[in-house]
Amino acid sequence: MEVKQISLFLENKKGRLSEALDVLAKADINIRALSIADTSDFGILRLIVPDPDKAKKVLTKSSFTVRESDVIAVGVSDKPGGLASVLKLLTDADINVEYMYAFVEKSGEKAVVVLRTDSISNGKKALKKAGVTVLSSRDVYGL
Amino acid sequence: MFWQKDIEMISRRALEELQLKRLKQTVRQAYKNIPFYKEHFSKLHIQPKDITSLKDIRKLPFTTREDLREYYPFGMLAVTKEQVVRLHTSSGTTGKPKAIFFTKKDVDRAAELIARCLIMTGVAKGDVLQNMMTYGLFTGALVMHYGAEKVGVLVIPAGPGNTKRQIALMQDFKTTTLHITPSYALYLATVMQNEGLDPQKDFSLRRAYLGSEPYSEETRKKIEKFFHIDVYNSYGLSEMNGPGVAFECREKNGMHLWEDNFIMEVIDPDTGETKPDGEKGELVLTTLYREAMPILRYRTRDITRILPGKCKCGRTHRRISRIIGRTDDMIIVRGVNIFPQQIERVLMGVKAVAQNYQIVLESYDQMTVRVEIVKELFDGKVDHLVNLRNEITEKIRSEILVRPKVELLEPGTLPVSEGKAIRVIDKRTL
Known part of the structure; x- marks a missing residue:
């Protein structure tokens, strides 16, 4: 099985990152590694979590734009x-x-x-x- | 197919004779019964008898929406209050309302025009029309409703909003025809997509009439493709009955404006000079066949042009192009005149952005265009998003000659409209 990474599109809006992390916290998902790629007005958060499918599901449900790769x-x-x-x-x-x-x-x-x-x-x-x-x-x- | 073949195919000469006859009547009726017109006629030193040819219409004063507001509620009425059977007010996008009255005959005549439009686009008995415009003071829904009943189709007076119920109605009653705003049609498409519905398999849709907001050809194509239907452009305004003033035939190449009911002119909005056919300008309309509220040379503020040449469908009533913008939608950035529809046209041609967009003006030399990316096309790569942003910036710049700042947003960020969409947020203060 390939290692799956979750990528999250984040627009440049105050509190958007913490909203995403909140969703994961509430779903009891621990973040193992993360990185943020940012430009002047949007960013992409990349995450490694123990259960990527679940993370994708809860984030999508909270209307985040998510990609698994x-x-x-x-x-x-x-x-x-x-x-x-x-x-x-x-x-x-x-x-x-x-x-x-x-x-x-x-x-x-x-x-x-x-x-x-x-x-x-x-x-x-x-x-x-x-x-x-x-x-x-x-x-x-x-x- | 024709509803009133003799009048829809009337020769230009006979049409112009009819127009002149009705123009003379209208002018007399306005002069005699509406003090506003009498006053303006004497200021311009003209009398009804000075109107002897169609060209003489240029002698008449313009009527503006400010005039209609100033004489609100009864000041523009040409008949007694006992003779009117219906009141509408203008859609009120901006400011104080305008009162529009109909006599019984006016209601019927407005319905006749709608009937022409429906038959022209292939509607027949057995069709089911779901009317998703707002019922109430706005003319959009009711005028269409009466016209559709005249044709004899089943009308579902759904009104806008409550999208899940709309979808259920469309499925349960096998709706074939939608009357809907472009922004709501796009939203409906998104909801259907999210629900996993197939517009072709799960519905019986054949056509939609889109009106009440200007939209681009690209939006039409997008809606046609998604729903697998024909989309017809509809033009109207409350001051001129509402919908049914001009409508597309199956050629889908400009909207036939019913010239036996209205005289159209296209003018330069700054000088008031008449423009020749084919040139862009503000549409000015004079009612020819109304009892309660004859209106002379009404400044619609809609920018369009008269399409030269004959239409293949054989109707002799000239066509206008889709509304390019409104004189009051026009925004000026760095001294350049820009219509939001120009930006919409660009965005609809970019696959990775969704339908919703917003233009934010914070200063006179900078505009920000905020667009939502399409969820499915997000692949997690920064350079793809940066390229996308650059592509949009460049495409808009080549369209409007001003380089915008483009912001990419998460899908669902912008407010969703179930009525008229607010596309421009102007934060500039004078």
Whole structure:
């Protein structure tokens, strides 16, 4: 199972972000990792949660604009150059990273990074081939 | 199909003779019975006998909506109060109302014009018309209602709003024809979509009449495509009976204005000069066949043009283009005249934005266009949204020559209209 990410369109309106987080809180959904991409007048909130389907459902019900998409989660050695080496692998394989963000928590000794590459399957293949720990959805949601 | 073939196909010459005869009557009737006109005639040093040709109409004074307001409630009445059977007031989009009276004959004549319009678009006995305009003081629903009954179709006086009930009525009674505002039609489409209804399979719709708000050709196409129906443009205003003044035939290329009932002129709104056919300007209408309230050269404030040339349907009554805007909807930004419909036209051509939009004016050199994105087309990518915003900005700029600020909104953010939509929010203070 691919790791699912929830993307949320947020218009530039006071309190809109906290409204979204409120919906998740009320549904008892814990956020494992998040990132916000913003422009001058709108933003996209990206989330990793333990139950993405449920999160999508409750957010949609509260009239948010939501999209579920696949991402890759990798375990990266928690030391200088750990992430750089993973990215170099992808660059060498001619795979583009659209965006990435990190988990707060670790998986064992490794830091967890969420990557969105132009092709998820090629990205995964390249990473696995080079021996990078690619986490399953179960690993990630359980963090 | 024709309701009154002889008059709808009348030769131009016979039509003009009829117009002149009725114009003379109208002028006499207004002069004799309405002090407002008598006063204005003497100011201009004219008398009814000075009207000897159709061109002489240019000698007559204009009537404005301010005049109708000033002489509210009975000042523009040409008959006694005992002779009138119905009162409407103008839709009151702006300011104090105008009172419009009908005698029994006026009610019937207005219905005749509607009957022509319905038959012209292929309505026949057995059709079911769901009338989603507001019943009451507004002419939109009642005038259509009477005309439809005259034709002999089943009329469902649903009025606007309560969309779930509208849908149930449409399904239960197999509605074939809608009379609806464009903004409500778009909203209805959204609700049907959300309910998972298929407009083609789950309904018996064949056509809709859209009126009371200006809208663009792109909106028509969008509605036609969604509902799988023919959409006909309808034009009217309370001061001129309401709907049925001008209506599209099945050619859907401009609205035939019933010239045996009205004389139309298109003028330059600033100078009052008459424009030749084909040129844009303000539509000015004179009633030719009304008892209670003859109105001379009424400034409609609607911007349109008379379409030159004959219509394939064979009707000789000239056509006007869809309403391009209203002189009072016109907004000026950086010295450029802009109609909201121009912006609507652009937005309707962009797939990823929804139907609802709003124009916000905060200063004289900046306008903000707020549009909702389409939920299904959101893919979570920032660059797609940025490209979308840039695309809209550029398309609007090339249409109106002013670069707007475009804001992308979440679907459902803008107020939904079940009546007339408020498209422009002007926060500028003088």
